[in-house]
Amino acid sequence: MLQDENDLVEYGFRRVIITITAILCALLEIVDTTIVNVALNDMRGSLGASLTDIAWVITAYAIANVIIIPMTSWLSKQFGRRNYFATSIIIFTMASFLCGNADNIWELVIFRFIQGLGGGALLVTAQTIITESYPVAKRGMAQAIYGMGVIVGPTLGPPLGGYLVDNYSWPYIFYINLPIGILAAFLTFIYVRSPKYGKKLRANQVDWIGIVLLATFIGSLQFVLEHGQQDDWFNNGLIVALSVASLFGLILFIWREMTYEHPIVNLRVLKDGNLRIGTIMTFIMGFGLYGSTFIIPIYTQSVLGFTATDAGLLLIPSSITTGIMMPFIGKMLQNGVPQKYLVTGGFTIFFIYSLWMYLIMTPDTGAEHFFWPLVVRGIGLGLLFVPITTLSLSTLKGKDIGDGAAFTGMTRQLGGSFGIAIITTFIARWTQQHRVDLLPNITAVDFNVQQRLHGLQQLFISKGYAINEALNKAYKMLDYTVNRQATVLSYMDVFIFLGVLFLLCVPFVLLIKKGAGKIDTSAAH
Incomplete structure (x- = not known):
């Protein structure tokens, strides 16, 4: 029963x-x-x-x-x-x-x-x-x-x-x-x-084959995402093999779950239109949430020289802002404010945060410059999380709620994994590209370059180094400066990429069924 x-x-x-x-x-x-x-x-x-x-x-x-x-x-x-x-x-x-x-x-x-x-x-x-x-x-x-x-x-x-x-x-x-x-x-x-x-x-009724196929698909995909950049992606035999295993695992898993009487994952619940749209938006939200949580500590530690504790503390205002907003957003939803308006606002505010981060990025950005952009990030995430989650589960009933929650949970985690993998790859590739683009600006005949080298050489001579040794150190210092600037430019590119990605989500919000925001209240009567 x-x-x-x-x-x-x-x-x-x-x-x-x-x-x-x-x-x-x-x-x-x-x-x-x-x-x-x-x-x-x-x-x-x-x-x-x-x-x-x-x-x-x-x-x-x-x-x-x-x-x-x-x-x-x-x-x-x-x-x-x-x-x-x-x-x-x-x-x-x-x-x-x-x-x-x-x-x-x-x-x-x-x-x-x-x-x-x-x-x-x-x-x-x-x-x-x-x-x-x-x-x-x-x-x-x-x-x-x-x-x-x-x-x-x-x-x-x-x-x-x-x-x-x-x-x-x-x-x-x-x-x-x-x-x-x-x-x-x-x-x-x-x-x-x-x-x-x-x-x-x-x-004997348990979907053991489904379990194996799911583990093959997800496990291989997660490994590829975690290790792709450091192993040079598809130039590595293991990455290629696991990518193929993941693809075939996915295809066979979908076939198995749609045809087996007692599937391990109920894919039929995805017939619900709101859950489908919610799943896509949850993926993008995971991409932005985990991607930006990953990128800011790395930038502040590797480029700005923050300690691990200081880099972590930087994100707290954003979390507090989101935490404060959550009950208010819950109340707005309870009073019948449509989810699509809140989600559209969330995606737009996240775009503003990304643009702001792009504009303040320099090799000398201070902790005080991050405060307000990260508060804006907290507002954007607050407007996204609750409406997307309630939207995804709003038209589900009974045991389907658990299946729907499993899908949104999985896509949020996968979104985060994709986000971190893509961001680390972009930073590595774009840093190389920016370095190549910056080097032609540094020529031996340029007066400013000569002045900089001479100044650095004199600095090292004053610290007791020989003339030739001081010149070598000056060249290394200049090279370090170029690398640092190239890294900063690649982080700026990543923030613009994240911002545009969130802005492109707004049309998806328009696909939400009319009245989805009021389903919760009407269903109560």
Whole structure:
């Protein structure tokens, strides 16, 4: 017997506790995707790992995460949502402890993969639990509360990680998960309820082939995105082989899921027009959210010389702005303001933020120059996250909500992976191109160049270097200046690229069904 979706609606104290539990879990998962970035150097030193090896700490987690996310809805139905959610929290928490105790790099990579399998479930299941705990009319507010965790999480990671690494040591970035994980598991067992969605499948009915094809498609794609730039993309045999595996894995996976009686991922839910459009916009939002969260710390550390903690702290005003906005946006949706107006505003404001960043980029930009553009970024993301998420799930009912949440969760993560891969490639390629373009401006006969070289040479002579040695150092300094300027120009290009991408999304918003913004309230009657 199927359960009416209104049976899962909670009220009063229970709803508050369930909401806090779900947000804690979403925060745990998202903070862990970014907290590791600032600790990689310390891990390399203490574990004796190469730069390529240490990258697997991020890659293993991301691959496990993206493989498990589409399967969460199915696993919840098989084992019961409460049991599956609680088990995922326990797996994530135990793996965190093991990560902190790893003796070598490959132990850490294996434990990070296990942590990713537990973590992938937390995000999507938390979203489904919050959505179903609120009456349909208040789901805009529910998504606003959930969105606070999802948007604030990526920006909390770097400053928190920087603080723990600077003041303690890298294992503490994993140990910090233990008390939160234990509390969340305890609250889940007591308060979270499982919907009843019919019979469980027998072992011989489980879509094992679908699971293998999904893992092949997503796992290969994630590896290609994470390692493509450093391995020179399609000039590398492994990247080519995995790209082919990913493509064929996708084709066979779609065929399998559309023809099998008990599919592991319910692709038929994509017949819902709002979910389709929402999925595309979620992908672009993930691209912008994770892409800009990734690019700003790297720019400030590599070009401007910020510390890891300072680079992480820079993003906090943006997160606070988004967090403050979320309840107001939830209220606007509850009062019937159409999502399409809010989303159009969000994409347009993100374009303004990107243009502003383009205009302030120099080799000497100070922390104070970033403050207002990043506040504008926070406003843009606030206007995007809640309306897109409520839009995506607005016309879904019952068990389809879980399937829809899994799709939006997967596309947000994939959007972030594509964003980071494309941005790192663009920065590398465009920096080379700008260097080639800048070099003709520096000629030995140019008076300004001679003046600069002479000034630098005199500087090094005054520090005790011989004339020839000082001249060599002056040339190196000039070369460094050219490289730095080329890097800055490539970051400027990336911001313009991001801005134009968001502006191009506005026509998609116009495809939203008329009245989609009011579906939540009308469905409540």
